[in-house]
Amino acid sequence: MRFDVISLFPEMFKAAEHGVTGKALQGKQASLHLWNPRDYTKDNHRTVDDRPYGGGPGMVMKVDPLKAVLQQARQAAPDSRVIYLTPQGQRFDQKAAREMAKRSGIMLLAGRYEGIDERLIDCCVDEEWSIGDYVLSGGELAAMVIMDAVTRLLPGVLGHAESAEQDSYMNGLLDFPQYTRPDDLDGRSVPEVLLSGDHAAIERWRLQQALGRTWLRRPDLLEQRELSAEEQRLLEEFIRTHQGASASS
Numbered sequence: 410m411r412f413d414v415i416s417l418f419p420e421m422f423k424a425a426e427h428g429v430t431g432k433a434l435q436g437k438q439a440s441l442h443l444w445n446p447r448d449y450t451k452d453n454h455r456t457v458d459d460r461p462y463g464g465g466p467g468m469v470m471k472v473d474p475l476k477a478v479l480q481q482a483r484q485a486a487p488d489s490r491v492i493y494l495t496p497q498g499q500r501f502d503q504k505a506a507r508e509m510a511k512r513s514g515i516m517l518l519a520g521r522y523e524g525i526d527e528r529l530i531d532c533c534v535d536e537e538w539s540i541g542d543y544v545l546s547g548g549e550l551a552a553m554v555i556m557d558a559v560t561r562l563l564p565g566v567l568g569h570a571e572s573a574e575q576d577s578y579m580n581g582l583l584d585f586p587q588y589t590r591p592d593d594l595d596g597r598s599v600p601e602v603l604l605s606g607d608h609a610a611i612e613r614w615r616l617q618q619a620l621g622r623t624w625l626r627r628p629d630l631l632e633q634r635e636l637s638a639e640e641q642r643l644l645e646e647f648i649r650t651h652q653g654a655s656a657s658s
């Protein structure tokens with residue numbers, strides 16, 4: 410997977426050298442190519458911002474350096490669609506990550522200031538994506554979020570155990586709770602089933618916890634997912650015991 414990133418702050422992408430993305434960049438499952446619009450300015454001051462037509466506070470990214478950097482980047486990665494990160498874009502989710510992971514590459518355009526000229530979006534941007542309903546100071550962190558979510562889905566990036574986990578627990582449910590040593594943490598114990606060695610019972614309990622927490626915290630996710638008869642039974646049992654537990658407390 411080839412990532413091209415257009416950003417005024419390419420140094421921020423040193424963060425991608427860590428962890429799973431770093432491993433994929435070293436292991437050649439992914440490559441990262443950084444493009445700075447400032448390198449495509451022609452004035453002595455290397456100006457990258459300009460005043461907005463219509464006035465008002467703030468600045469807009471200057472058009473000429475962006476056009477020039479986009480042209481060069483597209484030549485280097487002709488098969489990659491240009492993705493602009495903006496709160497106005499389609500919501501990025503795990504389904505979008507899975508779809509992007511099938512592509513040969515993506516080109517991520519990270520805006521700064523109050524954004525880019527709308528005509529540049531019309532002519533030169535293929536897709537607009539948002540990672541959530543909040544305003545950032547620029548598109549870089551959103552670009553890194555997408556890189557991270559996509560990279561961990563590439564073949565050979567995660568180990569076998571980790572990717573099996575992905576399969577069972579990003580199929581529309583929240584994660585079950587995790588515990589590690591000590592078995593008594595200031596008087597709080599670990600659920601007994603996890604110490605039982607009964608692997609089938611542990612799997613059932615984890616699935617029930619995942620279903621129950623999704624029901625409690627993200628009922629919208631459950632509405633989008635079919636439940637098997639077994640899952641339906643586990644969830645009903647969770648709801649019964651939850652109601653018993655919350656009524657008595």
Ligand code: 9WO
Pocket residue numbers: 467494495496519520521522523524525538539540541542543544545546547548551
């Ligand atoms: C700021 C602003 C201030 C006054 C009037 C209009 C304004 N628009 C913006 C604005 O949206 N700035 C953006 C900052 C321009 C593009 C890059 N920036 C950005 C991207 N902030 N947040 C994102 C983002 C990207 C993807 N998902 C979530 C947020």
